[in-house]
Amino acid sequence: MTVDVDDEEKTWWRSPLLRTSLAGLTLQNPVLAASGTFGYGIEYGGLVDVTKLGGICTKGVSIDPWPGNRPPRLAETPAGMLNAIGLQNPGAAAFAEDYLSWLAEQTPAVVVNIVGRTIEEYSAVAAFLDRKAGIDALEINISCPNIKKGGLSFGTDPQAAAAVVKAVRRVTSLPLIAKLTPNVTDITQIACAVEAAGADAVSLINTITGMIIDVNRRRPLLANVFGGLSGPAIMPVALRMVWQVYEAVKIPIIGMGGITSAHDALQFIMAGARAVAVGSATFRRPDTMVEVVRGLYDYCREQRTSIAALVGVAHGGAH
Amino acid sequence: MCQDDNKRQFITRITSHRQLTRDIWELRCDLPSGMLSASPGQFVMIEVSPSLQPFLRRPFSIAYRQPAPSGKGEEFAVIYRVVGEGTRRLKSLSPGDEVNIIGPLGRGFTWPRRDDRRPVLIGGGLGVPPLLFLAQRMVASGVVPQFFAGFTRADQAVGLDMLSELGVVPVVATDDGSLGRRGLVTELLPDPPPGDLCVYSCGPLPMLQAVASWCRTGRIPCEVSLENRMACGVGACLGCAWPAAVPESHDRDSRRYVLICKDGPVFAAEEVFAFDR
Structure with missing residues (x-):
């Protein structure tokens, strides 16, 4: 491929070296905003140039508005944080009305994360969004508690996970990404189940369940007692799971969990991720995602390689 | 949006x-x-x-x-x-x-105002500092506010030098009487409140609630500045949610949260404090 170097240098974030494809989408680069850490994008207006990202995975959207959990919802932990937000969101209609047009205009790729408490709720939100313009893919958050199964997460049971994906698959032709929870004994079982059910890609990992106790009050600090751990503290766990899932499924992987640098992102790509998402690091440094894109570009230039050529290389041999 | x-x-x-x-x-x-x-x-x-x-x-x-x-x-x-x-x-x-x-x-205090109410600033502890900036702006626009400041002890008092530079003479209370009057700063407020005041307050939650109740008895506008743990500061993480005040008539499922970082940190008291009692 011949590329005018000076021109490429001016538009490094969409260099062919960074291009990646997954679930039928071509992304200008492999760096996405992780769901729940970037709102609906506009919140970071003025702080992040979203045109330089691969895309945005939105905060989870449900068919009806969800109020979210009671506070306290947040705690800082060693090299990370716990959150128990409870998927507060304004509902699909308000999302489409208030946020979607901005996202579609500004963002190279719009991945809408969807949530539900029953399979019917997942189907309803997917069917609603299927009719809206400007959405490139749906990411199904299967970590939500299943209220018909006593609040047990859909994502911890291969059959329940597959049932959600199948139901959503029936109501939309949009590319489907299943977001996997790490809170399972064997994540490859869930990955294989959603692949068989028609998912076009998987993203992993969601947060790891944890807790923190307020020693002064002698009580759990979070009102929800448990929360999801994110940040650099979880990166080795996330990386191990991406590695395992890469060896278990054929569909593309979006890797995430504690990425703060291009060096971290490269590890996920080498473990088998075709794209990566940056989450909690954005809270600390909003420009982290753009820095990661730049770092990946510099690496590819220096090493005379491309993102596509790096996916899974750490496994050695053929996939 | x-x-x-x-x-x-x-x-x-x-x-x-x-x-x-x-x-x-x-x-x-x-x-x-x-x-x-x-x-x-x-x-x-x-x-x-x-x-x-x-x-x-x-x-x-x-x-x-x-x-x-x-x-x-x-x-x-x-x-x-x-x-x-x-x-x-x-x-x-x-x-x-x-x-x-x-x-x-975030969203700050409403100043200048469209009406000519007399501003009263009520701060407790480290709630005093944000009110210094507000007092600065008021004095710059030719209005010298009344200022009430409460601290636990004299050696915890902050901002008094800045107020004196501004020509604002604060009424001070400390828990132990080591500076100003002994007791809570809210005990020094005139009762009932004059009807032509507007109140701006920042400090511990019980103090803010007392200030808001006092304002309500006089039907005077009251703005309070709240704080909470937050991760992003821009309305994305939803970690700093605070229960919005809902009228008594509403059921529990109508609970709704405001974000301290984006909807606040300054709120009209009635947005965040319910007055059911």
Whole structure:
């Protein structure tokens, strides 16, 4: 491929070296905003140039508005944080009305994360969004508690996970990404189940369940007692799971969990991720995602390689 | 959606850093030219460590602005108590050091007003600093506010020198009577409140609730500044949610949250305090 170097240098974030494809989408680069850490994008207006990202995975959207959990919802932990937000969101209609047009205009790729408490709720939100313009893919958050199964997460049971994906698959032709929870004994079982059910890609990992106790009050600090751990503290766990899932499924992987640098992102790509998402690091440094894109570009230039050529290389041999 | 896009990330330089009391410090930094819109009640998120530990920024309200000693531009101050790892790291920074900040953030106090109500500022402890900035603006617009300030003890008092520079004479209360009157600052408020006041308050939650109730008896407008743990400061993480006041008639399922970082930190008292009792 011949590329005018000076021109490429001016538009490094969409260099062919960074291009990646997954679930039928071509992304200008492999760096996405992780769901729940970037709102609906506009919140970071003025702080992040979203045109330089691969895309945005939105905060989870449900068919009806969800109020979210009671506070306290947040705690800082060693090299990370716990959150128990409870998927507060304004509902699909308000999302489409208030946020979607901005996202579609500004963002190279719009991945809408969807949530539900029953399979019917997942189907309803997917069917609603299927009719809206400007959405490139749906990411199904299967970590939500299943209220018909006593609040047990859909994502911890291969059959329940597959049932959600199948139901959503029936109501939309949009590319489907299943977001996997790490809170399972064997994540490859869930990955294989959603692949068989028609998912076009998987993203992993969601947060790891944890807790923190307020020693002064002698009580759990979070009102929800448990929360999801994110940040650099979880990166080795996330990386191990991406590695395992890469060896278990054929569909593309979006890797995430504690990425703060291009060096971290490269590890996920080498473990088998075709794209990566940056989450909690954005809270600390909003420009982290753009820095990661730049770092990946510099690496590819220096090493005379491309993102596509790096996916899974750490496994050695053929996939 | 309407968003305040004045917020930016800046690298600024510390101009002074001094200890005000045993555990309270005042940090001054160059005010970036992109932050000239910063108004009373707004805050900044400061990165307290260049390493990944502590991981998150810390929110601090702007205590005041003033001309820079160099004569070029302005500086802004934050006043903070050393309470944990983050503020311990912050304390270790020296004049000349660079610091990464995001600001100005949030919705501040309503000033100037469209009516000619007489402003009363009521601060408790580290709730006094954000009101200094507000007093500064009021004095600059030719209005000298009444100021009530409460502290636990004389050696915890902050901001009195700044008020005196402004020509504002505060009514002070301390828990132990070591400065000003003994007792709670809210016990010094005139009862019933004169009807032509407008109130701005920041401090511990019980004090804010008492102030809000007092204002309600006189049907006078009251703005309160709240604080909470937050990760992003821009309305994305939803971590700093605060229960919105809902009328008694509503059932439990109507619960709704406001975000301290984006909807606040300054709220009309009736937005965040229910007056069911």
